[in-house]
Amino acid sequence: MSTATKPRHIGRNISRIRELRDMKQEALAIALGVSQQSISNLEGSENVDDEKLTRIAEALGVTPEAIKNFSEDAVFNIIGNTFEIENNTGSSVISHGCTFNPIDKLIESYEENKKLYQQLIQAEKEKVALLEKLLDKK
Structure with a gap:
């Protein structure tokens, strides 16, 4: 064959x-x-x-x-x-036709936004701490 x-x-x-x-x-x-x-x-x-x-x-x-x-x-x-x-x-x-699950992509997007928001909060905390430190020196 x-x-x-x-x-x-x-x-x-x-x-x-x-x-x-x-x-x-x-x-x-x-x-x-x-x-x-x-x-x-x-x-x-x-x-x-x-x-x-x-x-x-x-x-x-x-x-x-x-x-x-x-x-x-x-x-x-x-x-x-x-x-x-x-x-x-x-x-x-x-x-x-979707080649991915839209709900999975939505959850991924939500998790990524959550991480970015936590990083933003941390950066703001560090900025506040630095400003407080500078005010205490004066």
């Missing part, structure tokens, strides 16, 4: 990125100055030469590396963690 990974299908990656950008083959074809059939053939190709890939990447608004390393799993992970829903007023609500 072989554990070798399959090479990435560049044409399929181009197709998926184009679809995610809500761009039709015709629009990409116009941006590249080729026919829609050329784009269809390109998306069926496993490999694309670097010069052509650079031009396609520019038209799609991504880097050539993004096309080469495209992963649907990563896209779905991003979509799952940051999604947009429409509320009943017609406006969009964007939810960026």
Whole structure:
């Protein structure tokens, strides 16, 4: 049983990125100055030469590396963690899923404020003691 990974299908990656950008083959074809059939053939190709890939990447608004390393799993992970829903007023609500517990952060903030407040009190006590010492000398 072989554990070798399959090479990435560049044409399929181009197709998926184009679809995610809500761009039709015709629009990409116009941006590249080729026919829609050329784009269809390109998306069926496993490999694309670097010069052509650079031009396609520019038209799609991504880097050539993004096309080469495209992963649907990563896209779905991003979509799952940051999604947009429409509320009943017609406006969009964007939810960026927290990667931390907000209550824990609130408690950390409270503890930090408590420490800073204690340091402030100590500094004020030292200042008062110094002033009292100076007044006693006079």
